[in-house]
Amino acid sequence: MTSPYGLHRVLDPAGVLPQQAHRLDATPVCGPDEVVVDVSRLNLDAASYRQLREQYGVDGVRRAVLDIVAARGKMQNPVTGSGGMLLGTVREVGPDSPLGLRVGDRIATLVSLTLTPLRLTDGLARWDGADEQVPCEGTAVLFGRSIAAVLPDDLPEQLALSVLDVCGAPALTDRVVRRRTAPSVLVLGGGGKSGSLSLAAARRAGASRLVALVPTEKEADAVRSAGLADSVVVADARDPLAVAAAVGTRVDVTVVCVDVPGCEHGAILATADGGTVVFFSMATSFPAAALGAEGLAADVEMLVGNGYVPGHAAFALDLLRAEPAVRALFEHRQTQQA
């Protein structure tokens, strides 16, 4: 019997989830609720790629990835613990798969490579090791609870991928903003990928005053021209008092999309009592958020930004299609992190 979490693919140690496993069974034989994918590209997590390159050099990084995948049956960097995502084409769909995929669909996985059974068959011959985009041949397996998005025909693949990479943020922003009546909303890092999508999502969800905070005047100009916010302010998101001063009247909802440590206190200070802070940045420190709110006697609800909200991929792609300004920002920033 197969498990929707992929427990049946765990070889070592027995009885853990695939993400915690040392080794998975990556045999490309399709279980009843599984999907087998012909993989064409890996997008390694940036932190993982950087670590491998520092340890092995550009020339050694190909061997390192091959060794990891051969040993573990998945691409999970043993030092950083992180993975990435993959692109491929559906080869086979089990009769009980709930994912709604069809043979031949071009897909991107939205669950991490750290839990995806993977086999590489081309020795990564086409990858020069120079960046984290890894063209490859091989197979991967999706489980009943995996998440994959069918790549749209009408958008360039690289653009679609960069939207899918951050698609949890606009979906959760939509949900949080809709819970309130015309709330004021602040997005820290409003000029980035997840930030600009979150601004657009907040506007559509009924935000009244919409404030974007960005680090530079140049970025402020871009967000202003795009018309994504009612006001655009410039401040260092890591400086709580500067954030509070720049924002002025405290907002009902703050969305943190700045991927640097130390933005917790500014977000809390800028949020009114009874308000909500949503942290999307992986650089968020749990103790800094918890103790910061306590130290400031701030009665704010603080949410861990869950990267999964049902329908998040389609929601984010639709936002991009409907908002030329968001698309323009994405196309300008495709080489930058957000």
Place this chain on the structure above:
Amino acid sequence: MTSPYGLHRVLDPAGVLPQQAHRLDATPVCGPDEVVVDVSRLNLDAASYRQLREQYGVDGVRRAVLDIVAARGKMQNPVTGSGGMLLGTVREVGPDSPLGLRVGDRIATLVSLTLTPLRLTDGLARWDGADEQVPCEGTAVLFGRSIAAVLPDDLPEQLALSVLDVCGAPALTDRVVRRRTAPSVLVLGGGGKSGSLSLAAARRAGASRLVALVPTEKEADAVRSAGLADSVVVADARDPLAVAAAVGTRVDVTVVCVDVPGCEHGAILATADGGTVVFFSMATSFPAAALGAEGLAADVEMLVGNGYVPGHAAFALDLLRAEPAVRALFEHRQTQQA
């Protein structure tokens, strides 16, 4: 003009919040919205005390604390960054203080020592350095946004303190459970201090099925005898599959009160789609929670347990008074962490 956040007490560097400051002005002169307290005891944060004792030994720890407070104007361990809380008697109340304290009130501070201006005047002569309870003489300053609880007359001081130490958990549990109609609730670490209070709070807030998960049969017996939950199960909270198996049908609300790393995935797996997980443990990892939910395709709301909810101190003390079973558990566990 004084700031409710204590900005006027920051000496170095200028323009940061007191918690981030290197040095505060601890002069015991009462500003218009301040309160000056005669301090009688410090409760050092356990991690801070341990670090100081390892670095300086039992004989050197007194000198180390005196040096830190003299240099910084607050008791913030420069290595761990943490502080603790203090006990004292209100000496003076500024005319504009919103805290509702009166001269002579015996109080405990519920904001961290890391942001509380402190001066020690007795050289810590009565402290032998053997544990984190530091009898002392000195003064502290509370700000407009500080939080302090008046110690109740009807409870032993040590018992009241151990309740106040975790009083954010039951208050937020109450709020989260009341949002739903008769939800099922799971408390990981239901036998501990914050856990037993959270169970009692969940029951009063209308929880239907109430499950406590504890690490040992001995602890399970104690919680069963206390009648705090409908069912008590034994499992290692760090083992996601063991947690899921022990809990059975997934619950609507999970409250994490286990202060060890690695409990995020079990909490997520045990929670139904559309449910809420509240993380109170300072050992919670933000990335583990965010990536875990994504990897499990779990549509759960995850809250950072804010230690501040208005009225939390009175709420927790009232729970203890009203629930003899909770009080009995506290009295039995007063030497243990929860």
